[in-house]
Amino acid sequence: MTTSSNKQTFPVTTRAPAIVIGIQNWFQEVLSNSSKVQQWSANELDDKLHHLSHWSNFNAQGWRNFVNNTIAKLDPPMSSTKNFTFFELGVGVGAFSRRLLLQYPYAKGVGTDIVTSAVLIARTILPPDRMKLYTVTNNDYSMIDNNTIDHIIASGVICYFPSLDSIENLMKELVRIAKPGASMCFTMIPFDAYGKVSCNIIISPSFWSENRIRSLGIRVTSIQNMSEWNLPHSHHRYSVNLRKDIIT
Numbered sequence: 001m002t003t004s005s006n007k008q009t010f011p012v013t014t015r016a017p018a019i020v021i022g023i024q025n026w027f028q029e030v031l032s033n034s035s036k037v038q039q040w041s042a043n044e045l046d047d048k049l050h051h052l053s054h055w056s057n058f059n060a061q062g063w064r065n066f067v068n069n070t071i072a073k074l075d076p077p078m079s080s081t082k083n084f085t086f087f088e089l090g091v092g093v094g095a096f097s098r099r100l101l102l103q104y105p106y107a108k109g110v111g112t113d114i115v116t117s118a119v120l121i122a123r124t125i126l127p128p129d130r131m132k133l134y135t136v137t138n139n140d141y142s143m144i145d146n147n148t149i150d151h152i153i154a155s156g157v158i159c160y161f162p163s164l165d166s167i168e169n170l171m172k173e174l175v176r177i178a179k180p181g182a183s184m185c186f187t188m189i190p191f192d193a194y195g196k197v198s199c200n201i202i203i204s205p206s207f208w209s210e211n212r213i214r215s216l217g218i219r220v221t222s223i224q225n226m227s228e229w230n231l232p233h234s235h236h237r238y239s240v241n242l243r244k245d246i247i248t
């Protein structure tokens with residue numbers, strides 16, 4: 001496992017703050033003005049689709065950099081020359097998956113989110129022959145067969161889960177759908193630019209190496225400190241990469 005140097009320290013404990021983010025309301029603020037998204041040109045989508053998923057600080061290049069930084073340490077990496085499948089948990093309006101589909105011509109994806117209005121936008125933008133999209137409210141991913149996904153991504157999502165137990169249950173389901181040897185990547189954004197808690201749960205990087213996760217048959221391959229990505233908002237943020245064991 002490689003761990004990039006710590007420019008910023010991270011709280012050592014995992015804890016749940018007193019607030020609970022109401023995701024639906026949080027989205028309504030930005031999606032209320034999105035009826036024209038279907039008419040946006042490719043350049044407009046590059047510039048501002050991600051703003052609808054609350055990544056409002058990036059221009060088009062910044063968003064590309066963010067996506068590429070996020071997937072840079074996937075183990076194994078995404079292939080530019082071979083077919084592969086990915087699952088984006090918390091796909092939002094599809095900004096992250098859109099970049100993956102543009103950059104990886106042989107990729108096919110599945111995306112889920114709990115916000116129907118966001119998924120409806122993603123459906124109008126992403127090609128239906130390459131991306132299946134679902135609204136899922138109970139973390140039941142039974143529409144995805146066992147051992148079928150090469151890469152699992154959840155960028156800025158699982159810190160909205162209510163508890164560590166719910167994350168453990170999620171991981172069981174992700175292990176079920178992941179192929180042996182598949183990569184998983186989770187980006188954590190527990191604090192806003194001012195150090196204020198912006199999620200429902202703060203997950204320490206060490207959580208991912210605990211036995212409750214390791215015993216599911218996945219191991220940490222790297223942890224990236226997002227403060228090294230030159231982002232405007234990277235305070236105490238990190239991205240963890242994991243890999244499902246290959247059982248021979």
Ligand SMILES: C[S@@+](CC[C@H](N)C(=O)[O-])C[C@H]1O[C@@H](n2cnc3c(N)ncnc32)[C@H](O)[C@@H]1O
Nearest residue numbers: 053090091092095096113114115155156157160
């Ligand atoms: C910051 S947005 C990121 C969207 C997308 N991953 C991206 O990078 O563009 C967080 C997303 O997580 C979704 N989300 C939160 N809790 C979720 C859950 N339990 N299951 C699926 N999605 C969830 C929210 O609805 C929202 O779309």
